[in-house]
Amino acid sequence: MSQEFDYDLVIIGAGVGGHGAALHAVSCGLKTAIIEAADMGGTCVNRGCIPSKALLAASGRVRELRDAHHLKTLGIQLSGVEFDRQAISNHAKNLVDKIQGDLTNSLKRLKVDIIRGWGKVAGIQKVTVITDSGEKSITAKDIILSPGSVPFVPPGIEVDGKTVFTSDQGVKLEWLPDWVAIIGSGYIGLEFSDVYSALGCEITMIEALDQLMPGFDRDIAKLAERVLITPRDIETYVGIYARKVIPGSPVVIELADFKTKEFVDVLEVDACLVATGRIPATQNLGLESVGVELDRRNFIPVNDSMSVLSAGEVVPHLWAIGDANGKMMLAHAASAQGIVAVENICGRRKEADYQSVPAAAFTHPEISYVGMTEAAAKEKGSVEGFEVATTRSYFKGNSKALAEAESDGIAKVVYRQDTGEVLGVHIFGMHASDLIHEASAAIANRQTVYTLAHLVHAHPTLSEVLDEAYKRAVG
Numbered sequence: 001m002s003q004e005f006d007y008d009l010v011i012i013g014a015g016v017g018g019h020g021a022a023l024h025a026v027s028c029g030l031k032t033a034i035i036e037a038a039d040m041g042g043t044c045v046n047r048g049c050i051p052s053k054a055l056l057a058a059s060g061r062v063r064e065l066r067d068a069h070h071l072k073t074l075g076i077q078l079s080g081v082e083f084d085r086q087a088i089s090n091h092a093k094n095l096v097d098k099i100q101g102d103l104t105n106s107l108k109r110l111k112v113d114i115i116r117g118w119g120k121v122a123g124i125q126k127v128t129v130i131t132d133s134g135e136k137s138i139t140a141k142d143i144i145l146s147p148g149s150v151p152f153v154p155p156g157i158e159v160d161g162k163t164v165f166t167s168d169q170g171v172k173l174e175w176l177p178d179w180v181a182i183i184g185s186g187y188i189g190l191e192f193s194d195v196y197s198a199l200g201c202e203i204t205m206i207e208a209l210d211q212l213m214p215g216f217d218r219d220i221a222k223l224a225e226r227v228l229i230t231p232r233d234i235e236t237y238v239g240i241y242a243r244k245v246i247p248g249s250p251v252v253i254e255l256a257d258f259k260t261k262e263f264v265d266v267l268e269v270d271a272c273l274v275a276t277g278r279i280p281a282t283q284n285l286g287l288e289s290v291g292v293e294l295d296r297r298n299f300i301p302v303n304d305s306m307s308v309l310s311a312g313e314v315v316p317h318l319w320a321i322g323d324a325n326g327k328m329m330l331a332h333a334a335s336a337q338g339i340v341a342v343e344n345i346c347g348r349r350k351e352a353d354y355q356s357v358p359a360a361a362f363t364h365p366e367i368s369y370v371g372m373t374e375a376a377a378k379e380k381g382s383v384e385g386f387e388v389a390t391t392r393s394y395f396k397g398n399s400k401a402l403a404e405a406e407s408d409g410i411a412k413v414v415y416r417q418d419t420g421e422v423l424g425v426h427i428f429g430m431h432a433s434d435l436i437h438e439a440s441a442a443i444a445n446r447q448t449v450y451t452l453a454h455l456v457h458a459h460p461t462l463s464e465v466l467d468e469a470y471k472r473a474v475g
């Protein structure tokens with residue numbers, strides 16, 4: 001390290017993005033500090049991935065054990081299944097505490113200085129931190145911003161944190177409303193509908209766009225709706241938005257047509273989860289001190305090396321990763337971007353490859369994908385002059401899925417007709433979140449269905465669903 005600076009690297013925000021960057025920086029020999037104003041571990045550990053997956057694990061088990069028809073197929077009978085809401089909530093809380101402790105200890109063990117307070121850029125290679133004991137000035141050769149995101153609450157919706165709440169409160173599972181409205185059918189809406197429906201709540205799902213799960217590939221969303229929504233106690237409004245939500249008992253929700261803005265209905269429910277997306281936490285970061293303007297959605301503009309941009313030009317020694325740059329709001333994308341930033345800081349040119357970053361919704365069964373949807377691939381094809389082909393295979397033709405008596409599912413491969421290059425893979429079915437990684441590696445290596453169709457998969461495994469899809473593409 002140059003003697004001129006306090007640190008080689010200072011990171012603002014100790015979420016998964018900042019944590020991933022810090023671990024990699026230490027492995028590259030950089031003297032590193034990380035600044036955190038609130039909870040170590042950020043959204044994912046405290047209010048996101050971790051508690052939500054704990055709730056999904058417990059509620060998924062309840063659903064499975066209460067599915068008498070499925071158990072009977074396997075030759076099993078149960079006389080009754082009870083659960084304790086508080087104990088499920090405690091499971092989530094205990095997991096958060098454990099992972100938060102592990103994450104903090106991993107930084108301490110590696111001698112990353114943890115500074116508690118609000119960090120701000122105060123010029124090139126300079127940061128100030130507002131701590132309990134006053135303001136502190138720090139210099140660093142490089143600065144990574146990883147301030148993350150917060151829930152977006154549309155205008156007209158009033159959140160009281162008890163009867164109308166976002167996922168920040170939802171993950172605490174403080175009560176189980178008899179009837180809960182969920183606004184938004186994206187990741188959070190879907191995962192919470194899985195939890196609430198398994199635990200016996202009646203649900204009304206409200207989606208502003210003209211189809212449920214608008215972010216997912218159409219074929220996958222259609223089948224997922226048939227399995228995850230239709231047979232469950234879930235009523236849906238599509239093309240409708242909640243223009244007013246008033247907390248209380250009951251919660252009053254005024255619905256309107258998303259296109260015409262005309263009044264549609266008033267709902268009176270016990271609770272309302274607002275799951276309408278997230279916005280970057282990028283205010284008061286001192287970016288004006290280095291001439292950086294946020295983009296029109298308040299994300300920090302970056303290039304694929306994670307360098308912060310000002311009017312399209314790289315700002316030296318300043319990097320931004322994770323939810324705050326809006327490239328891909330996923331935990332593993334944040335830490336992968338942290339590694340990219342550190343590699344570039346160390347003088348090794350590296351760029352993020354978003355095409356090969358997988359995503360999953362941890363419903364029962366799960367949804368996962370990597371790369372492009374069929375619609376996005378066709379759009380790219382029409383610009384670049386190539387045809388797109390697709391192939392599908394089904395869990396109902398897979399021996400392992402049949403043995404588990406869980407044969408609802410599909411895998412869809414989107415590829416270039418001319419070269420066979422895989423452009424996207426979409427899976428709905430049991431263990432989809434694990435199965436997707438083979439496809440992710442294939443896309444990272446720009447492999448074709450021709451080579452993939454010759455790989456050998458163990459029998460009988462769910463991975464043969466993908467094997468079958470690749471073979472169908474070439475056969």
Ligand SMILES: Cc1cc2nc3c(=O)[nH]c(=O)nc-3n(C[C@H](O)[C@H](O)[C@H](O)COP(=O)(O)OP(=O)(O)OC[C@H]3O[C@@H](n4cnc5c(N)ncnc54)[C@H](O)[C@@H]3O)c2cc1C
Pocket residue numbers: 012013014015016017018035036037038039040041042043044045047048049050052117118119120146147148149167171188281284285321322323324329330331332333334362
């Ligand atoms: C309910 C829910 C479930 C989710 N499930 C998944 C999942 O299963 N898989 C997945 O990949 N993703 C999931 N996500 C998304 C995931 O949580 C985020 O993509 C991830 O947390 C982003 O990491 P980050 O480091 O960019 O930001 P964050 O995790 O938001 O961390 C940012 C940190 O920076 C701190 N900070 C901000 N500004 C300052 C400042 N000026 N000074 C000091 N500190 C500051 C904040 O306090 C915070 O701790 C989920 C999100 C939610 C809400």
Ligand SMILES: NC(=O)c1ccc[n+]([C@@H]2O[C@H](COP(=O)([O-])OP(=O)(O)OC[C@H]3O[C@@H](n4cnc5c(N)ncnc54)[C@H](O)[C@@H]3O)[C@@H](O)[C@H]2O)c1
Pocket residue numbers: 154183184185186187188189191206207208209213214215240241242243275276277278328329330359360361362
């Ligand atoms: N398993 C995971 O990886 C996971 C889980 C949860 C959250 N996340 C991350 O958190 C982010 C936020 O999740 P999310 O589900 O809130 O956002 P989302 O963007 O996935 O879905 C929001 C949905 O709400 C709809 N909507 C917006 N305003 C509305 C209104 N007024 N009325 C009705 N519908 C409306 C949108 O059309 C959209 O379908 C996601 O982008 C995702 O990256 C990931």
